[in-house]
Amino acid sequence: MVKITEDNKGFYDAVYSVVMLIPKGKVTTYGHVAELVHRPANSRQVGSALKHSHLLISQLAAMDGDSVSYSYQGLPWQRVVGSGGKISPRSDSHGELEQVTRLRQEGVEVSEARVVSLDRYGWFPDEVSW
DNA sequence: CAAATGACAGGTA
């Protein structure tokens, strides 16, 4: 299982911080998040960070305590999707279904395992398109 | 050290 180390700590911290900034009703991609944390080739690791967010965030909190400004409960992981808006398949489909449910609940239209509305502009640094 | 594994992405057929 993944684990926080001195080497990867900054990466995970940055990923969770960026994901926290995505507004309700908007979505972005794993690749976009990777770019925003200046590790454009690590989109797969972004997926890993979200998959294990419960475990990893608790580890970060244990290490850094108060400086950690996010929590597993408050992390809007559902707002990160694959390129083209695809809902990434999991080994256990429960996660995918949960993601679709959460997105629809906040007004994001999802059809055929894919986000339809590409309302993703104006939420972070500059206008970013996918 | 080599091989396999992934909540990925981009290009090609």
Next chain:
DNA sequence: GTACCTGCCATTT
């Protein structure tokens, strides 16, 4: 539009 295929890279086996 869909289906593969290849590149990618941290982790695990």
